[in-house]
Amino acid sequence: MATVYFDEATRRFSKDDTPAVDRITLDIADGEFLVLVGPSGCGKSTTLRMLAGLEPIDGGRILVDGHDQKGVRPRDRDIAMVFQSYALYPNMTAAQNMAFALDNAKVSKSETKQRVAEAAKILELEQLLDRKPGQMSGGQRQRVAMGRAIVRNPKVFCMDEPLSNLDAKLRVSTRSQIAGLQRRLGITTVYVTHDQVEAMTMGHRVAVLRDGKLQQVDTPERLYDRPVNTFVASFIGSPAITLVESGVREGVASVHGLDVPLDRGLASRAGERVVVGLRPESWHVAESATDGSALPLTVELVESLGAESFVYGRPTGAPDAERVTVRLDKRTHLTVGDTVHVQPNRDELHLFDAASGERIEA
Numbered sequence: 306m307a308t309v310y311f312d313e314a315t316r317r318f319s320k321d322d323t324p325a326v327d328r329i330t331l332d333i334a335d336g337e338f339l340v341l342v343g344p345s346g347c348g349k350s351t352t353l354r355m356l357a358g359l360e361p362i363d364g365g366r367i368l369v370d371g372h373d374q375k376g377v378r379p380r381d382r383d384i385a386m387v388f389q390s391y392a393l394y395p396n397m398t399a400a401q402n403m404a405f406a407l408d409n410a411k412v413s414k415s416e417t418k419q420r421v422a423e424a425a426k427i428l429e430l431e432q433l434l435d436r437k438p439g440q441m442s443g444g445q446r447q448r449v450a451m452g453r454a455i456v457r458n459p460k461v462f463c464m465d466e467p468l469s470n471l472d473a474k475l476r477v478s479t480r481s482q483i484a485g486l487q488r489r490l491g492i493t494t495v496y497v498t499h500d501q502v503e504a505m506t507m508g509h510r511v512a513v514l515r516d517g518k519l520q521q522v523d524t525p526e527r528l529y530d531r532p533v534n535t536f537v538a539s540f541i542g543s544p545a546i547t548l549v550e551s552g553v554r555e556g557v558a559s560v561h562g563l564d565v566p567l568d569r570g571l572a573s574r575a576g577e578r579v580v581v582g583l584r585p586e587s588w589h590v591a592e593s594a595t596d597g598s599a600l601p602l603t604v605e606l607v608e609s610l611g612a613e614s615f616v617y618g619r620p621t622g623a624p625d626a627e628r629v630t631v632r633l634d635k636r637t638h639l640t641v642g643d644t645v646h647v648q649p650n651r652d653e654l655h656l657f658d659a660a661s662g663e664r665i666e667a
């Protein structure tokens with residue numbers, strides 16, 4: 306077990322390029338499950354590979370348990386990687402694949418056997434130890450890849466999209482298995498994914514990256530409730546938050562022409578441009594549609610998920626305005642082309658500066 310500290314860690318693939326990883330500072334606690342998330346190309350894998358020693362560092366430092374990893378070879382780092390591709394040896398059995406790193410590290414035969422048996426038990430692989438990868442399903446291969454990391458009893462697990470080759474159902478069950486396993490083993494884990502649902506359900510904390518820069522690192526709840534900017538607000542949450550640019554006047558902002566009162570602390574921002582953010586659950590159907598206090602939406606799409614449905618629409622008569630997403634309960638029956646009058650829940654408004662995208666606190 307170990308702490309991990311990225312101290313302005315930077316990776317630049319060529320001198321002229323902007324850095325792929327740009328002065329990332331992250332303090333990861335012993336036993337923590339930290340998820341790195343962000344869109345394709347934002348630098349997640351490179352950050353992870355720098356920690357594992359598979360990618361050089363061009364600036365800053367990475368410390369494991371307080372020790373600078375500069376010059377420490379990957380195999381001497383005591384960090385186990387689990388990749389998306391599993392990278393199992395096809396001609397070896399599951400047991401041999403798991404034992405391989407220990408054989409190389411000159412661990413005794415009896416200890417290797419014991420560690421493989423323990424890992425197989427934890428991962429429910431006992432019946433499959435004699436099978437080769439070609440004779441196993443994707444999920445089983447993925448568990449062998451996990452087993453290979455576990456037997457090493459490393460200081461840190463580095464996992465790079467380990468679930469992306471699994472089908473949707475298996476992903477859901479395997480993600481809770483990995484999270485549960487990590488809790489039991491208590492091994493510091495850095496986990497890369499582009500899937501925000503995976504990030505939110507697995508991580509103790511989630512670090513959101515964009516263009517090589519760390520945007521926010523926080524618990525899943527805080528990321529959702531208090532995103533620091535419009536990028537984080539729209540990346541986290543599904544369906545995505547509705548963001549509407551607006552002017553501020555006399556303590557109100559306007560969402561598609563509908564006045565929304567702002568906290569008193571924001572009154573001084575009169576004349577400024579802001580972005581109002583409202584999550585799908587931050588709306589309700591208006592009781593009275595006639596007094597001008599509700600926004601009429603023309604429904605463009607309804608997604609019924611059983612317990613709830615998501616309605617996507619645009620302000621009636623404004624087909625070019627930003628689309629608004631509203632969560633409604635299953636008793637509200639709407640179809641495409643209907644008009645529904647909705648009101649925002651006042652206390653659930655997110656406000657951002659229109660120029661910088663930064664969150665505005667009252």
Ligand code: ATP
Pocket residue numbers: 318325343344345346347348349350351352499
């Ligand atoms: P994905 O989710 O698509 O895997 P990522 O967030 O993991 O993306 P990285 O693989 O870390 O992103 O890549 C970050 C940036 O660095 C990208 O712009 C990528 O093109 C660039 N990059 C990665 N590896 C190299 C390399 N070996 N040489 C040059 N550029 C690279």
